[in-house]
Amino acid sequence: MRLKDALNTVLPQGELDMLVGSFDIVGDIAIIIIPPALSVREHLIAKAILNTHKNIKTVARRTGNYGGEFRTIDLTVIGGKDLQETEHWENGVRFFLNPEKVYYSVRSSNERKRIASLVRPGSEALVLFSGIGAFPLVIAANSQAGEIVGIEKNPDAHQYAQKSLAGNRRIKNVVLYEGDVAEVLPRLNRTFDRVLMPLPKTAADYLAIAIAAVRPGGRLHFYDFQTLDALPRSIEKVRCACEDNHRRLAASEVVVCGHCSPQTYRICVDAQIE
Ligand SMILES: C[S@@+](CC[C@H](N)C(=O)[O-])C[C@H]1O[C@@H](n2cnc3c(N)ncnc32)[C@H](O)[C@@H]1O
Known part of the structure; x- marks a missing residue:
């Protein structure tokens, strides 16, 4: 009713x-x-x-x-x-969380499914700002990815991600790190086929280290808050960061994936980086 x-x-x-x-x-x-x-x-x-x-x-x-x-x-x-704590199912994954202690939005479930559908068999993905593990676990359950790595700073979110990983026994290819992306990512010292940045408010501050983690020809998903008439500005943030870091933005498209205020949308720049 x-x-x-x-x-x-x-x-x-x-x-x-x-x-x-x-x-x-x-x-x-x-x-x-x-x-x-x-x-x-x-x-x-x-x-x-x-x-x-x-x-x-x-x-x-x-x-x-x-x-x-x-x-x-x-x-x-x-x-x-x-x-x-509650138990919540999304895209075939069982999650544990207390919505007061961690970020989780049911409204991003379609976006997580979209990203999972892009992941090629055997490819490796990095999810920065991974929260309760929503992107890593949904990608793992809905693709044939190789390893998927997540990094999250909120200790409660990281613990729930670990608990959800343990609770979905068929998922074996997710590795989760607790800590600040700015500290953990450089220490990993490795690159990935796909890097996700689901922190729309301040993801731009981390573009340099995220781009360094994208293999040549790999994909970057940069989330931003943007008005519909200014979508090219979000692409420009990625293009400038590529140039500053001696990389090239080979292709890009913008996907509108959520609405957050009357004029502002949650968008994702899907970028290919050489
Ligand atoms: C918008 S939420 C997205 C969470 C998750 N990816 C999702 O879609 O449900 C952003 C997350 O980034 C985490 N975070 C913020 N700054 C961070 C940093 N410097 N390093 C690692 N995680 C960070 C927050 O704690 C939060 O869980």
Whole structure:
């Protein structure tokens, strides 16, 4: 049942019109955005979600945007159990996470599937800013990649990634490192066929070391926040970083993979680097 239908007899039409009709589901946790004007109704809204979705045990309200170094989000429980670790399936992979302690967005699941579909059999991939291991594990489960390496700084996210890796026993080709990309990546001293940079806010700061890790002819996936009329600017960031590091941007295309504010999109520059 749609949330608005469930609240049809409970809220006046004016309030129903303000309600965002959909919410994210992470395991048994519903995460909803409630406009400030409906704050007084939050417990009613949570009750309606719990009554109509028997698989949901916790309803949490988003009280801020993704922020801080670890890109976590402020959540306030408005119904059901306290926030704790949950088990969530995505693209055939079982993940463990507490959405309060780590970054995870169900809305990027199509993007992860897209990247997995590009990975050639036997090729090696590096995922910088790998979080709970969403990209490495989805690539592993949906391709015939060789080794996939992930690097993540948030200790909680790294621990969940390790737990999810252990919980998906058929995945044997993922290696995860905890630490700052700026420190861990140079120490690896190796190159990859494909390098992913899923940290749209500040990925540009790491372009030089990421490009150095791309084999000649390999692919770089550079994520950025951008307006639709300025997509070439994101390509230019990659082109300039290539030139500064004596490499060449051989080909590029931009994929729009998410919406983050009325004018701004989460985009990915798919680049081939010689
Ligand atoms: C936008 S999240 C993406 C997480 C994951 N790739 C995903 O798609 O679910 C960015 C991640 O980068 C991590 N991070 C931020 N700065 C970092 C750094 N310097 N080195 C390693 N990880 C970093 C954050 O903790 C966060 O988990």
